[in-house]
Amino acid sequence: MKSADDKVILKHSSARLQKIRKKHPERYEHMKKKGKTTVRISRSTLPSGNELALVTDLPDTIAAEELAGLYYQRWEIEKKYHTLKNKMKFESVTEKSSVYVYQDFWAQVLVYNMVQDIRNSADEEAASSGRKNGNKYPMHMNENIAIGLFKEAILKILLEQEEKKRIQKLNELQAEMERYVVPKRERPSKERRKNISNKYKNNQKSSF
Numbered sequence: 567m568k569s570a571d572d573k574v575i576l577k578h579s580s581a582r583l584q585k586i587r588k589k590h591p592e593r594y595e596h597m598k599k600k601g602k603t604t605v606r607i608s609r610s611t612l613p614s615g616n617e618l619a620l621v622t623d624l625p626d627t628i629a630a631e632e633l634a635g636l637y638y639q640r641w642e643i644e645k646k647y648h649t650l651k652n653k654m655k656f657e658s659v660t661e662k663s664s665v666y667v668y669q670d671f672w673a674q675v676l677v678y679n680m681v682q683d684i685r686n687s688a689d690e691e692a693a694s695s696g697r698k699n700g701n702k703y704p705m706h707m708n709e710n711i712a713i714g715l716f717k718e719a720i721l722k723i724l725l726e727q728e729e730k731k732r733i734q735k736l737n738e739l740q741a742e743m744e745r746y747v748v749p750k751r752e753r754p755s756k757e758r759r760k761n762i763s764n765k766y767k768n769n770q771k772s773s774f
Contacts (some may be wrong), residue, residue: 571608571630578602608633623711650678655712681716682734685709688743703749711746715739 567574570677576582578597597603608620608630619632650656654677659670685707688733692705719739 567607567609570610571606571626574605574607576603576605610634649709650674651711653710654678677716677720680720681713684716684740684743685712688712688740691740691744692747704746705749707743708746708748712743715742 578601583594583597606622610618612618620637656674659667689706723732723735
């Protein structure tokens, strides 16, 4: 690269194509015939001092600062995938048949949307309380605990025959979620130190 934001030609060498040769033979032949791919690489420095390198096919008309902003918006989507896969066990299906896979897929999406709907209401209450208490950072729900509480309460709520009692139990669930709040910080200014000796992390426990 001649600058921090430049176009780079990636040649489709045999070594680079080796990994897809057996699993994706059609893609392998296509890329071998194509010979190369031109990409744009934008490099910048994070507040922590680490380097961020973004690879994209977006044109030069989009500034490097805009690319970084788009990246962090995309990262929010990736965090949701992380919740589905690792906290709600999205990939743990009950059967191999396609009908059961689809059934589990849509059931998990429904549960996820229900959790987020309650969390959104709870987050508004937590943020409001945080402002009144003069907290430095806006407050929001602990997602892991919120999912665990939802798992324990949702069946009782759905099986309740009386509408008033269902609403009451739903409000009680939201109130319970609001007890577990954490500060919502923006991008960390310093690199976090990880304790690799701690194999079982508290914030990575299964919640669903």
